[in-house]
Amino acid sequence: MGEAAAVSGDAGARARVRVLAVSRVAPSPAPVERERVGLSFFDTPWVVLPPIQRVFLYETAAAADGGGGDGFAAAVERLKGSLAATLALYLPLAGKLVYVEETEDVVVDCAAADDADSGVAFVEAEAEDAAAEAMDVRRLAGDEAHDVAAFLALVPELDTRALPAPVLSVQATRLGGGAGLALGLSVHHAVADGRAVWQFMEAWSSAARVGSPVTKSLGAPHYRREMAIPQPDGGELARHMLNNDNVCNFARNKTTGVIGRPAGAPCMLRGTVVVTGDCSAIVA
Template identity: 30%
Template sequence: MAKPESMEVLEAGRVAPPGEAAASETSLPLTFFDVLWMRFPPVERLFFYEFPHPPSSFFHSLLPKLKLSLSHSLHHFLPLAGNILWPPHSRKPSIRYVPGDGVSLTVAESNADFYLLSGSDFAEAEEIRLLVPDLPVSDEKASLMSLQITLFPNSGFSVGITTHHATADGKTSTLFMKSWAYLCSNLGESSSVSSLPENMRPSFDRSVIKDPAGIAEIFANFWLNQGGPNNRSLMLWDLKKTDQGKLIRGTFELLPSNIQKLKKSAESKLNNNKFHISTFSVTFAYVLNCLVKAEQTKHEKVMFLFSADCRSRLDPPIPSAYFGNCIGAAKAEAETKNLLGDNGFITALEAISEALKRLDNEAILSVAETWISDMETFGLTDTYRMFSAAGSPRFQVYSNDFGLGRPKKVEIVSIDRTGAISLAESGNGNGGIEFGLVLNGTVMEAFSAIFLKGLSS
């Protein structure tokens, strides 16, 4: 995408890991958790930070620290500097790092309004998109990660990170960001690459993911037959939406008092022992109900797909800092006419509760083989209106402090392509939930009105 006049690219290069790590070739196999996402669009996240200082301070002091700490963080996350390859002799793709590889880093300057883009008002989706970098991908190889640092003179800067979904889930990508921020904030005390706390050091042990049924090869064969036979192209799906008019990005918040009110409403109408009434379930039930009403969904049924971290669900559990994907899919289904009715919130909550119950009761790997075929089936049918979730308040994205304080705003930019609902902890630290949507202007206005009215009634 061409950058407008308000955006000037100042640098475009690569940052490599330092020292001996940069001279060591390494490879990492992809598990079925990874291969599932082979051609899905990358995940794009954006962090805004206030920096009310002249550009000279940014370029002479802060930017060098950001680059140096990035290099040091790649010492710990070496595969991120490499590429995904799918050689002709290999049954499935893998990650390979060779000396000379590095992460693409763009440094830009923008004269856009920092406080408008990082605030809570609606903004055009394309304005935000300019702040995240493209991910270099070809038929033969795909980068794992690219970064963009954009300065808004005298007000702030943003850090945009684009991650290949077959490389990392949300927990891994935010672990990398936390590690980078930690190293940057501690450079004044020590520039040692061994200074990461143990809980921030990624685990690359692939043996902890058991795959006796060969699900990774099943998924790989699926991709080989897409545009195949034997299609080893690493090009990603383009899910850019072209039929919705101008897209608007909005961020909304559920305060702790709102969440408690939703829970009490649910408890008064449901058997508390039978249904899963949690912050997650009531949040998404309410958002889904408002969305279906705002767009007046015409499909017969609504399907809500969401992910669950499997690190603690596997037997035995695997390390919390495991590097890669380790998320399972859950699906909730409801009749659209019931969601549009007076008890739409309860209908959505019942469906989500049932999905969570199945996730807890089933051996997660027993249904893994169906994940990719389910996504293909539901994506092709006209029966379902699909909704999905991205992010989690458990990632604590607002704790990413590069030594300048908490981010002013965190966005998942890629929801403008996927249509997902983004989720995070509230940026103001009040214990609430923050979620983001990208919709056309008419539906966004309708959603906002329905959302606020429901909370006040």
């Protein structure tokens, strides 16, 4: 259906995976009304940062007949169904980050169910045959150093360089002839931090494991900013930080609501360092 360039802009990642399908997963049950969640002054500086990216690697039974009977399609359907149930609790993750010109605020727009582009982009992909060894699930999960491009190919695109911007995208990639599955996420940093992402993943995995509703095992999250930050002038402070180039290092176009930031990332390697023995003498 497409090349891996649709997944990652990195030149080294283009030849690694092939996009099979792109669909949208909306919250289920769907929200009745459109809701907007404002950003606090703690959230605003993160508007211009690159998204949080996570990759989860799963080893599966390899296809015995060579005909793709490895359960990838069934796993994708299970992931989609449980994601829809989880998004019903985490509505901001299914929305978009938008600029409101009238108030000069940036908010999360949790679109109503009848919006054509509501929900989360879900990419289905597979590793190309030529990259089978490089994209082997055990190799990727190993401790040796890897080119970051190998991991970038497993996370979906989430363009946060301008508003409106999606909050979450998901990618499921079939690895090594069906011997593995990679689940990649890209999350807008202004809406969720590391802890929030792990809380969402805990809820999603619970829904995939025991079914819906997720609230049977986990309570609904609180994302009301006024509940956590009782600051009388918090909204004005958030707008001040949004307009302050020295604080946030970005430029805002008040007419179009476009927020820009420098693009590009250095070429890096990623690896695991195993530390054994007495670590008390190690100084960070």
